[in-house]
Amino acid sequence: MSMPSEERSLTYSAAILEATDQEMKANSKVVVFGIGVDDFKGTYGTTMKLAEKYGADRCWDTPLSEDAMTGVAIGMAMAGLRPIHVHIRMDFVLLAMNQLINIAAKARYMYGGQVSCPVIIRAVIGRSWGQGAQHSQSLYPLFMHCPGLRVLAPATPYDAKGLLLQSLRQQDPVLFIEHRLLHGQKGPVPEAPYAAPFGKARVIAEGRDLTLVGVSYATVDCLRARALLKKEGIDAEVIDVASLKPLDTRTILDSAAKTGRLLVVDSGWTFCGAGAEILAQASERFQDGKPLKTGRLGFAPVNCPTTQNLERAFYPDAAKIAAASFELVRGERREWPVVETAAEVLNFKGPF
Amino acid sequence: MVSEPELIPRLYRSLYRIRRVEEEVARLYPSDKIKSPVHLSIGQEAVAVGVCDPLRRDDVLFGTYRDHATYLAKGGDLRRMMAELYGKATGCAKGKGGSMHLIDLSVGAMGASAIVGTTIPHAVGYSWSLRYEKKDSIVVSMFGDGAVDEGAFHESLNFAGVKKLPVLFVCENNYYAIHSHHLTRHASDNLCERARTYGMPAERVEQNDVLAIRERVAAAVDSLRRTGKGPHFIECMTYRFKEHVGPNEDYQHGFRPKAEAEPWMKGDPVKTLAEQVPAADRVTIEREVEAQVQDAIDFAEKSPYPDLKELYTDVYAE
Numbered sequence: 001m002s003m004p005s006e007e008r009s010l011t012y013s014a015a016i017l018e019a020t021d022q023e024m025k026a027n028s029k030v031v032v033f034g035i036g037v038d039d040f041k042g043t044y045g046t047t048m049k050l051a052e053k054y055g056a057d058r059c060w061d062t063p064l065s066e067d068a069m070t071g072v073a074i075g076m077a078m079a080g081l082r083p084i085h086v087h088i089r090m091d092f093v094l095l096a097m098n099q100l101i102n103i104a105a106k107a108r109y110m111y112g113g114q115v116s117c118p119v120i121i122r123a124v125i126g127r128s129w130g131q132g133a134q135h136s137q138s139l140y141p142l143f144m145h146c147p148g149l150r151v152l153a154p155a156t157p158y159d160a161k162g163l164l165l166q167s168l169r170q171q172d173p174v175l176f177i178e179h180r181l182l183h184g185q186k187g188p189v190p191e192a193p194y195a196a197p198f199g200k201a202r203v204i205a206e207g208r209d210l211t212l213v214g215v216s217y218a219t220v221d222c223l224r225a226r227a228l229l230k231k232e233g234i235d236a237e238v239i240d241v242a243s244l245k246p247l248d249t250r251t252i253l254d255s256a257a258k259t260g261r262l263l264v265v266d267s268g269w270t271f272c273g274a275g276a277e278i279l280a281q282a283s284e285r286f287q288d289g290k291p292l293k294t295g296r297l298g299f300a301p302v303n304c305p306t307t308q309n310l311e312r313a314f315y316p317d318a319a320k321i322a323a324a325s326f327e328l329v330r331g332e333r334r335e336w337p338v339v340e341t342a343a344e345v346l347n348f349k350g351p352f
Numbered sequence: 353m354v355s356e357p358e359l360i361p362r363l364y365r366s367l368y369r370i371r372r373v374e375e376e377v378a379r380l381y382p383s384d385k386i387k388s389p390v391h392l393s394i395g396q397e398a399v400a401v402g403v404c405d406p407l408r409r410d411d412v413l414f415g416t417y418r419d420h421a422t423y424l425a426k427g428g429d430l431r432r433m434m435a436e437l438y439g440k441a442t443g444c445a446k447g448k449g450g451s452m453h454l455i456d457l458s459v460g461a462m463g464a465s466a467i468v469g470t471t472i473p474h475a476v477g478y479s480w481s482l483r484y485e486k487k488d489s490i491v492v493s494m495f496g497d498g499a500v501d502e503g504a505f506h507e508s509l510n511f512a513g514v515k516k517l518p519v520l521f522v523c524e525n526n527y528y529a530i531h532s533h534h535l536t537r538h539a540s541d542n543l544c545e546r547a548r549t550y551g552m553p554a555e556r557v558e559q560n561d562v563l564a565i566r567e568r569v570a571a572a573v574d575s576l577r578r579t580g581k582g583p584h585f586i587e588c589m590t591y592r593f594k595e596h597v598g599p600n601e602d603y604q605h606g607f608r609p610k611a612e613a614e615p616w617m618k619g620d621p622v623k624t625l626a627e628q629v630p631a632a633d634r635v636t637i638e639r640e641v642e643a644q645v646q647d648a649i650d651f652a653e654k655s656p657y658p659d660l661k662e663l664y665t666d667v668y669a670e
Contacts, residue, residue, distance in 0.1 A: 063511055067473070068503075068507030069473070069507075070473070071470065071472070072477035072508070075414075075473060075479075075481070076477040076481045078477070098467060107463065108667070109666045109667055110445060110453045111448075112455070113666035114445075114455060114457055116669060171669035
């Protein structure tokens with residue numbers, strides 16, 4: 001599916017709200033809950049006024065009980081409802097791992113195909129303004145590892161809406177991963193409801209010298225790196241992975257076959273990350289053909305610090321991506337001395 | 353309290369059937385035809401039967417990995433259960449779940465879980481849905497005293513209390529979580545007190561007696577269905593005659609004395625009720641049950657193993 005041309009523009013968070021609103025209107029089985037979803041902030045606007053519009057039975061605040069509320073969502077899904085459980089930070093999903101991995105991921109299989117658990121877990125990765133070690137984790141590899149789960153990480157408002165609508169119309173449990181710094185990003189979003197397919201990566205900028213694959217917010221940095229590289233005469237293709245499981249290896253590896261160079265940028269740690277999986281699959285595919293040069297970037301292999309200079313060093317950014325790309329293409333280091341910290345990072349004043 | 357003449361024979365049939373199924377499982381176990389960990393309910397059958405008898409077919413039960421008794425008492429298919437234990441394609445989970453995940457959706461026997469306490473919130477979520485859809489079915493959540501140790505128990509009861517959901521919590525207290533006595537795990541032996549804290553009536557049934565349990569459950573279910581006043585908690589004191597997992601006894605290991613078990617064995621719920629069944633009825637019931645059990649074993653023995661392609665099915669919907 002190609003991206004729509006300039007139509008109406010929405011922020012990522014407004015796209016999530018619109019998808020939820022439209023499906024709640026179309027299907028009375030859709031129910032949204034989570035800590036604070038019905039308060040005056042409306043989960044960064046993504047659940048704003050849904051309780052007013054659809055009533056306290058359709059959008060409600062929960063006790064601070066991530067484990068049981070995930071089990072409640074599973075029980076609701078087993079009874080035929082379409083629960084969306086919202087977590088303001090992905091770090092809190094760790095409290096729900098038992099239900100997600102021991103039950104949601106396994107119910108269909110261990111009950112011989114008779115039980116579906118179409119729960120949607122919305123989880124927000126935090127970053128910037130001192131989020132620190134427990135408000136910045138993006139734990140998608142934990143979920144990618146387990147059979148039975150769908151793991152989505154849309155980077156554009158278009159996919160945020162389309163993939164959420166698709167999640168609400170299929171029968172498997174979904175980890176729907178958002179990035180706090182994406183919430184304010186704008187992009188074209190058609191008003192009429194549409195479903196974007198799972199397992200479809202997006203070539204968002206074409207190029208011939210190098211393939212850059214971004215996961216979630218890293219896609220934005222890949223596009224910025226592409227602009228830096230262009231000044232050096234390097235033409236990078238940028239792919240937004242969008243769906244981590246199923247993973248569209250074909251689109252990624254077809255691009256890599258064309259460019260001969262593949263750099264994956266995780267919005268997370270590189271060890272056992274999405275990049276590790278993508279490059280492992282690349283090495284399996286490219287055993288006999290022309291050699292493929294590969295690399296990966298992601299968080300520094302430490303816990304996220306709060307102070308600004310260390311935090312900046314912790315994350316991959318456009319300059320680091322450009323430098324790694326340059327080396328893959330030209331075989332030598334070239335540093336970008338000025339770290340152009342992105343506007344959404346500088347402008348984010350928290351506290352959340 | 354007992355008015356229908358069929359009640360005692362009906363309860364006895366259910367109790368005796370569960371006992372005989374599990375005795376056969378224990379007898380067959382050394383043959384290694386059942387390649388699945390089995391957690392037997394021998395000694396505890398009165399709880400499953402007393403809880404399930406007042407339920408309607410469209411009421412829903414979520415249980416634990418010690419699930420043979422609840423599955424059968426709720427009306428789960430015996431042939432498909434035995435085939436599941438044998439790992440056969442005709443099993444209730446196509447041979448992919450085994451003893452700990454018995455399921456028969458047609459009678460509201462929801463799949464059980466091997467992770468202690470995990471199905472308690474499922475029952476709560478399911479009951480939320482029933483009320484949302486304005487149905488008058490109710491949900492029963494059954495779990496052991498070990499599950500009370502888990503956070504999910506407290507979080508789930510609290511939420512059910514806050515939302516006043518139509519769910520009956522039944523704690524099957526057999527005193528032991530594997531080999532740990534509940535007083536080594538619980539600061540107080542009054543589990544009902546905990547449930548009351550979460551805003552629901554709670555009661556304990558001391559006798560391992562199917563009629564006493566049934567009476568309390570019937571009253572609670574009736575109230576849940578009619579009044580919508582919210583959840584109810586019943587603790588049933590009972591005792592496991594066999595080891596935690598497997599077909600044998602475990603008294604020789606010293607963690608629980610045989611003397612502790614003796615009063616419970618003396619009050620064996622199956623034998624106690626047998627004395628109340630008219631002799632002619634009893635002979636008929638036992639003969640019919642024996643035939644059913646043998647039929648289920650034959651069915652399991654003759655059924656094929658799953659096709660190898662089944663390894664890759666049922667992971668995702670498509």
